[in-house]
Amino acid sequence: MIHTNRLIKSFWHALRGLKHTLLFHQNLRVHVIVSFLAIGLGILLKISQIEWVVIVAAIFFVLVAEMVNTALEEIINLVKEDHSERARIAKDVSAGMVLLAAIFAVMIGLIVFIPHIVR
Secondary structure (H helix, E strand, O other): OOOHHHHHHHHHHHHHHHHHHHHHOHHHHHHHHHHHHHHHHHHHHOOOHHHHHHHHHHHHHHHHHHHHHHHHHHHHHHHOOOOOHHHHHHHHHHHHHHHHHHHHHHHHHHHHHHHHHHO
């Protein structure tokens, strides 16, 4: 049974979390700007449908990684107000996840866009 009110409330919470991250966390804004640049380049270069799928998947992979990173950082800040080595390691590993996702997205972008640019 689907409870419409709960479903609407869940979407509201999700949108509120996305809004918070966009407003208060610079890194997600940077990723969104780069995403729009990639989308613009894809339109300009008229990439294929499968290339769009790969580019959009890479974009969402980075955005999701950044949101997970932000959530983990907020939880760590809530649980551990003072500085600790373990909290620092957790935050660093989480940031490393985003870095790997961004490197992956750049590699995908190069693989997709370079052949269109050199033609």
